[in-house]
Amino acid sequence: MPMFLPRFTIDQPSTLGEASRLLREYGEDGCVYAGGTELLLAMKKGGLRYGHLVDIKTVPGLDAVAQQDGAVRIGALATHMALERSSLVRSKLPIFAQVEARVANPRVRASGTLGGNLCFGEPHSDPATLLLCLEPTLRVTGADGSREVPLPVFMVGPYEVALEPGELLESVTVPLLGAHQRAAYRKFQLHEYPMLGLALVLDLDQRGAVTTSARVAIGSVSPTPRRSEAAEALLVGERGAVRGRLDEAANALADDADLLDDHEGSAEYKRHLIGVFLKQAFEEATADTSAASGGRGS
Amino acid sequence: MNGVAVEQEIEPQESLASFLRERLRLTGTKVSCDVQVCGACTVLVDGLPVSACTYLAYEARDRDVLTVEGLAPSDGELHPLQRAFLEDNAYQCGFCTSGMLLTAKSLLDTNPTATEEEIVEYMDGNLCRCTGYRPIVAAIKRVQGELA
Numbered sequence: 001m002p003m004f005l006p007r008f009t010i011d012q013p014s015t016l017g018e019a020s021r022l023l024r025e026y027g028e029d030g031c032v033y034a035g036g037t038e039l040l041l042a043m044k045k046g047g048l049r050y051g052h053l054v055d056i057k058t059v060p061g062l063d064a065v066a067q068q069d070g071a072v073r074i075g076a077l078a079t080h081m082a083l084e085r086s087s088l089v090r091s092k093l094p095i096f097a098q099v100e101a102r103v104a105n106p107r108v109r110a111s112g113t114l115g116g117n118l119c120f121g122e123p124h125s126d127p128a129t130l131l132l133c134l135e136p137t138l139r140v141t142g143a144d145g146s147r148e149v150p151l152p153v154f155m156v157g158p159y160e161v162a163l164e165p166g167e168l169l170e171s172v173t174v175p176l177l178g179a180h181q182r183a184a185y186r187k188f189q190l191h192e193y194p195m196l197g198l199a200l201v202l203d204l205d206q207r208g209a210v211t212t213s214a215r216v217a218i219g220s221v222s223p224t225p226r227r228s229e230a231a232e233a234l235l236v237g238e239r240g241a242v243r244g245r246l247d248e249a250a251n252a253l254a255d256d257a258d259l260l261d262d263h264e265g266s267a268e269y270k271r272h273l274i275g276v277f278l279k280q281a282f283e284e285a286t287a288d289t290s291a292a293s294g295g296r297g298s
Numbered sequence: 299m300n301g302v303a304v305e306q307e308i309e310p311q312e313s314l315a316s317f318l319r320e321r322l323r324l325t326g327t328k329v330s331c332d333v334q335v336c337g338a339c340t341v342l343v344d345g346l347p348v349s350a351c352t353y354l355a356y357e358a359r360d361r362d363v364l365t366v367e368g369l370a371p372s373d374g375e376l377h378p379l380q381r382a383f384l385e386d387n388a389y390q391c392g393f394c395t396s397g398m399l400l401t402a403k404s405l406l407d408t409n410p411t412a413t414e415e416e417i418v419e420y421m422d423g424n425l426c427r428c429t430g431y432r433p434i435v436a437a438i439k440r441v442q443g444e445l446a
């Protein structure tokens with residue numbers, strides 16, 4: 001049986017300021033409409049109901065992807081497929097392009113945007129999990145101006161983000177990885193969303209034998225994707241020593257994640273998978289330490 | 299719409315699938331899961347695949363929409379993918395077929411030399427309950443061979 005969408009109107013603002021004013025005016029009855037891949041589904045299933053969709057795709061330039069100093073600035077409306085195919089992202093942030101290429105299916109990638117992925121607050125987000133380790137800055141714009149928000153502050157809880165009424169996500173600025181940095185991403189997925197995602201970024205010394213600092217995050221198994229300071233501390237040091245502490249680090253990650261038994265698997269199984277993925281990601285990230293560019297992925 | 303300009307008034311909440319099937323009577327586009335998972339409703343908008351079941355007809359304004367009805371170059375002549383699907387028996391009930399054809403077209407248009415692994419990964423979002431998928435992959439590879 002086809003499900004039907006309730007009636008709504010669509011506004012076509014030409015600036016972010018106009019979009020913001022419309023959203024303030026509509027209050028609870030209005031919503032940002034980007035690719036619609038989450039929003040329309042939720043409205044069809046009756047979970048969300050809005051009388052007014054504000055289509056921000058009519059605001060020019062919000063999908064731009066450009067290099068900015070030592071970073072890539074990604075407009076909120078850049079689609080997963082555009083990012084997967086962007087020559088800039090592929091050459092400057094290959095790990096990000098690789099992760100984007102494996103989000104959802106091609107149809108969702110062609111319409112779904114990075115901004116929509118982050119603003120929906122879906123705990124099973126691949127980009128959010130990876131980005132936690134890349135430490136981007138989010139630019140949020142409202143009727144009264146713009147502010148910059150770090151990703152961990154933006155992600156408040158499941159399906160909840162730090163946007164005030166009338167505020168929109170404008171762009172995500174992702175610092176480039178340096179020549180001494182390595183990244184890897186692993187995910188396990190049986191259905192439409194990942195069941196576990198694990199991202200790892202290592203800073204290596206000149207010879208590539210010592211980790212001087214580490215960032216590791218897991219997604220899909222906690223209320224929002226998360227990093228673990230305890231696990232990161234265990235990943236710092238000489239390669240052989242770190243290798244010997246990987247089980248301990250995986251347990252620290254799992255401890256910090258509030259694992260649940262659910263239809264996707266038992267907490268024990270998820271803990272086991274975190275251990276397997278952390279080892280794989282570590283080996284991958286340290287495999288080719290002579291190559292000049294960071295960012296390899298699965 | 300399949301190369302012909304169409305002018306129609308639509309409701310904002312109307313899906314592209316119901317616009318195609320009910321207003322234009324182009325019933326080659328199928329709706330099955332209705333939640334963007336199965337790919338039966340795949341059509342191409344400006345060359346990119348979308349799930350017509352959960353995509354607003356509104357989005358198609360001023361854009362090129364290709365459905366299975368527009369795939370064959372002329373009456374009596376099939377698209378190479380359609381021919382290959384026939385030769386490899388890449389369908390049984392046929393419900394997934396229009397979506398498979400259009401997804402495969404979008405893949406070959408951007409990555410004509412896709413490896414078998416890339417084909418499987420790209421087609422992964424299109425479900426078939428009949429064929430076991432192997433003939434579908436074979437048909438796509440057959441077309442690659444013809445193009446090479």
Ligand SMILES: Cc1cc2nc3c(=O)[nH]c(=O)nc-3n(C[C@H](O)[C@H](O)[C@H](O)COP(=O)(O)OP(=O)(O)OC[C@H]3O[C@@H](n4cnc5c(N)ncnc54)[C@H](O)[C@@H]3O)c2cc1C
Nearest residue numbers: 034035036037038039104112113115116117119125126169
């Ligand atoms: C079948 C399916 C499979 C999926 N699989 C995966 C997967 O494997 N991995 C993964 O990470 N994700 C997955 N996703 C999620 C997918 O990435 C998102 O659906 C998509 O990126 C959302 O973007 P959108 O532009 O369609 O957002 P919309 O649906 O338009 O919006 C989503 C929400 O964000 C708000 N919003 C959107 N843009 C902005 C903005 N700029 N500012 C403020 N608010 C905004 C909207 O108001 C709405 O509440 C999947 C989704 C589907 C439907």
Ligand code: FES
Nearest residue numbers: 330332334337351
């Ligand atoms: S009917 Fe649209 S994806 Fe299944």
Ligand code: FES
Nearest residue numbers: 390392426427428
């Ligand atoms: S041929 Fe029957 S579903 Fe694919």
